[in-house]
Amino acid sequence: MALLQIAEPGLSAAPHQHRLSVGIDLGTTNSLVATVRNGISTVLKDIDGSALLPSVVRYTEDGKVHVGYTAQAVQSDDPQNTIISVKRFMGRGLKDVGDVGNLPYRFVEAASTGSGQATSTSSGQASGMLQLRTVAGVKSPVEVSAEILKVLRERAELSLGGELVGAVITVPAYFDDAQRQATKDAAKLAGLNVLRLLNEPTAAAIAYGLDNAAEGVYAVYDLGGGTFDISILKLSKGVFEVLATNGDSALGGDDFDHRIYCWILEKAGLSALGAHDTRLLLTHARTAKEQLTNHAQAQITAVLSGGELVDLALTREAFYAMTQNLVARTLQATRRALRDAKLAVLDIKGVVMVGGSTRMPQVQQAVGELFVQTPLNNLDPDKVVALGASIQANVLAGNRSADDWLLLDVTPLSLGIETMGGLVEKIIPRNSTIPTARAQEFTTYKDGQTAMSIHVLQGERELVSDCRSLAKFELRGIPAMVAGSARIRVTFQVDADGLLSVSARETGSGTEASIVVKPSYGLNNEEITRMLQDSSQHARDDMLARALREQQTEAGQLLEAVANALEQDGDALLDAAALARIRGSMDALHAVQHGNDHQAIKHAVEALNQVTTEFAQRRMDKSVTRALAGHKLSDLES
Amino acid sequence: MKFDLQQDFFSLFDLPANFQIDTSVLEQSYRALQAQVHPDKFTHLSEAERRLSVQWATRANEAYQTLRSPLNRARYLLSLHGVDTQEESNTAMPIDFLMQQMDWREALADAKQTKNTDALAEIEQQVQNMKRVLEQELARDLDNRHDFVAASGIVRKLKFIEKLAEEIASAFDELDN
Structure with missing residues (x-):
């Protein structure tokens, strides 16, 4: 007897096609890519069986780019063209990088990119992202990161046997807007469709929480190669709610290496080393640090380029002493996060350790003492972030997982604008759940004032000079009025990626001037043009082909989404005329979907989006009603 | 009942417009609403639905933040009654x-x-x-x-x-x- 198939509500009746998606941990020291296959998240390995890809990029004279172990092997021989720990430079100007003198690179101070678009004018104050001069030309950290991401994308596509629908890229929770935007730009440059920027500790919490069916309040202590995050999360009935986050986006394993490096210089009586020797000793410092995890003492033996021999023994005690204040800084941030969450140490049910640097025994011990419990190390600290990201990517790509869960994350730093006297007026406080929006009204200072400068800042301090300048733009065309009578409404919106957009509008007079500024670091139009010119003709053709395929994929996804929506709610929510309009637009898109006309597909997609707007609104109303109805039902039961 | 982005925060969570509220009901309602409207649930859907999702999730967060804090809740309740709390202008204190x-x-x-x-x-x-x-x-x-x-x-x-x-x-x- 033939059985009739009935689809689960909310799912397509059509055979479900698995959409390929990945989670990428773009780390300071190592990067990884993971995916969910047959319901299980796994890290993808390269052809040599290696899961970790060292985040090292080397540019050579013949225009080739080497990424990973091959680049890492020659880092001391070609330090100026071999970029390590590029994550530390993302969204950062030269003045932000403290130890420029100790780094073997040829830095270029980029001119301000400004950040305004449309009618806004850029100011010289917000400095641009630093750049690096290599044998292959000047490279921005965004381009260097994109090389790492490209290798991971290719690894994934080879391994999964198809093109990716998209990727979730992880960022440190304490990354500010500039660093997040730079990461997203790098992913785009690498040809990835970014489904979401996900905070690293939150990714780890997903992997840990779903694995252990955890309930309660957990702390995720994430000390990586270059960044430190602490997040406090409440896990309850499939909801991961971040209560508070804190950290330091310039504190990680590299700093521990650097302490050893300085100790070597002092003990061996060295000064002013060349690029080769600096990199050589930093590499030895890192090896010594790793040895001290399992040994009481490490021997550091190196021959410098001038023939001098360095031969020193470093004990655990000495290493702990010289890095004590680095560990103390992480504990201080941890206490701040607890205070922000209004919780005490004893409220924390478990502490999940993430990041390779948590292997250091003094870190384990200090965290254990603070929380009065043994930290949890049952997931590989190097892989847990990528695994968590792949689980979220799988859901975001539209592959429904059996257990439905929800993630509520926060913005790590307060956002505000400059007011009179160089002070910052906070508009969105730190630890606000995203997406979030907040509007505030301002007025004119002088009679007849027709323009207003809006300076967007991020940080906790009261003075403009102590916060990070994100963007500066001008609102023009304010009608001339007496001082204090114009009404300028400034709206901040932080999206689910943690990225900010700002708009300002004059409402007092009834005439409106409005502008939307998306802070954009490093990648202004000229730079994008340069990057495109840098790539060969072949690569350009490749990009065009990719753009067409992306458009085709988007069209396919939209058609499927609308078809599913119609199947669920079409008859209930639409009259015959509206239904016919939508079906007409779907047919039009079907007709061009597989063709080569990029523009035609784009227009048909836009048209279909247009005619489904009202339908989407009704479906949303229905969802909201259902959410509250479901809630009332559970009230009755309890 | 018609739901729209203009309705007040109490009715959004189906709570009576009082200062004293059951915060566990508030939390449950908030989570139930976010489970339906959060952008993570819409990444593979049409642009119109994605845009609505961001608006709704933003609104749900704003409403939750307002009602969760006693000070914000009182201020909001007074604003619904058309009462200005005069926090800038009235500085007289006992x-x-x-x-x-x-x-x-x-x-x-x-x-x-x-x-x-x-x-x-x-x-x-x-x-x-x-x-x-x-x-x-x-x-x-x-x-x-x-x-x-x-x-x-x-x-x-x-x-x-x-x-x-x-x-x-x-x-x-x-x-x-």
């Missing part, structure tokens, strides 16, 4: 309240000076007690007596107290350095 504030501020400065975290914790405890008393008064004036003028006065006091609590938190932070 003299004993002001004296108490001055005492606490002096004690706070002393505790910072002498790096005395125990003293800081003691002030924090007292301030929290005062906060609870004011919240009880708000419940009385808003829900029982419907005395919105008196409630506005308490909102102004509570704002002082919250500011002080923030300063205590940042003092703890400073002493941690």
Whole structure:
């Protein structure tokens, strides 16, 4: 007897096609890519069986780019063209990088990119992202990161046997807007469709929480190669709610290496080393640090380029002493996060350790003492972030997982604008759940004032000079009025990626001037043009082909989404005329979907989006009603 | 019932418009709503649905933040009744309240000076007690007596107290350095 198939509500009746998606941990020291296959998240390995890809990029004279172990092997021989720990430079100007003198690179101070678009004018104050001069030309950290991401994308596509629908890229929770935007730009440059920027500790919490069916309040202590995050999360009935986050986006394993490096210089009586020797000793410092995890003492033996021999023994005690204040800084941030969450140490049910640097025994011990419990190390600290990201990517790509869960994350730093006297007026406080929006009204200072400068800042301090300048733009065309009578409404919106957009509008007079500024670091139009010119003709053709395929994929996804929506709610929510309009637009898109006309597909997609707007609104109303109805039902039961 | 982005925060979560609310019902309603509207549920859907999702999730967060905090909830409830709490314009305060504030501020400065975290914790405890008393008064004036003028006065006091609590938190932070 033939059985009739009935689809689960909310799912397509059509055979479900698995959409390929990945989670990428773009780390300071190592990067990884993971995916969910047959319901299980796994890290993808390269052809040599290696899961970790060292985040090292080397540019050579013949225009080739080497990424990973091959680049890492020659880092001391070609330090100026071999970029390590590029994550530390993302969204950062030269003045932000403290130890420029100790780094073997040829830095270029980029001119301000400004950040305004449309009618806004850029100011010289917000400095641009630093750049690096290599044998292959000047490279921005965004381009260097994109090389790492490209290798991971290719690894994934080879391994999964198809093109990716998209990727979730992880960022440190304490990354500010500039660093997040730079990461997203790098992913785009690498040809990835970014489904979401996900905070690293939150990714780890997903992997840990779903694995252990955890309930309660957990702390995720994430000390990586270059960044430190602490997040406090409440896990309850499939909801991961971040209560508070804190950290330091310039504190990680590299700093521990650097302490050893300085100790070597002092003990061996060295000064002013060349690029080769600096990199050589930093590499030895890192090896010594790793040895001290399992040994009481490490021997550091190196021959410098001038023939001098360095031969020193470093004990655990000495290493702990010289890095004590680095560990103390992480504990201080941890206490701040607890205070922000209004919780005490004893409220924390478990502490999940993430990041390779948590292997250091003094870190384990200090965290254990603070929380009065043994930290949890049952997931590989190097892989847990990528695994968590792949689980979220799988859901975001539209592959429904059996257990439905929800993630509520926060913005790590307060956002505000400059007011009179160089002070910052906070508009969105730190630890606000995203997406979030907040509007505030301002007025004119002088009679007849027709323009207003809006300076967007991020940080906790009261003075403009102590916060990070994100963007500066001008609102023009304010009608001339007496001082204090114009009404300028400034709206901040932080999206689910943690990225900010700002708009300002004059409402007092009834005439409106409005502008939307998306802070954009490093990648202004000229730079994008340069990057495109840098790539060969072949690569350009490749990009065009990719753009067409992306458009085709988007069209396919939209058609499927609308078809599913119609199947669920079409008859209930639409009259015959509206239904016919939508079906007409779907047919039009079907007709061009597989063709080569990029523009035609784009227009048909836009048209279909247009005619489904009202339908989407009704479906949303229905969802909201259902959410509250479901809630009332559970009230009755309890 | 018609749901739209303009409806008030209480009816959004299907709660009575009172100062005293069941916060566990608020949390449940909020989570149920986010489970339906959060952008993570819409990444593979059409642009129109994605845009609506961001609007709804933003609205749900704003409503939850407002109702979760007693001060914000009282202020919001008063605004629904068309009452301006005059937090910028009305600076008149009962003299004993002001004296108490001055005492606490002096004690706070002393505790910072002498790096005395125990003293800081003691002030924090007292301030929290005062906060609870004011919240009880708000419940009385808003829900029982419907005395919105008196409630506005308490909102102004509570704002002082919250500011002080923030300063205590940042003092703890400073002493941690």
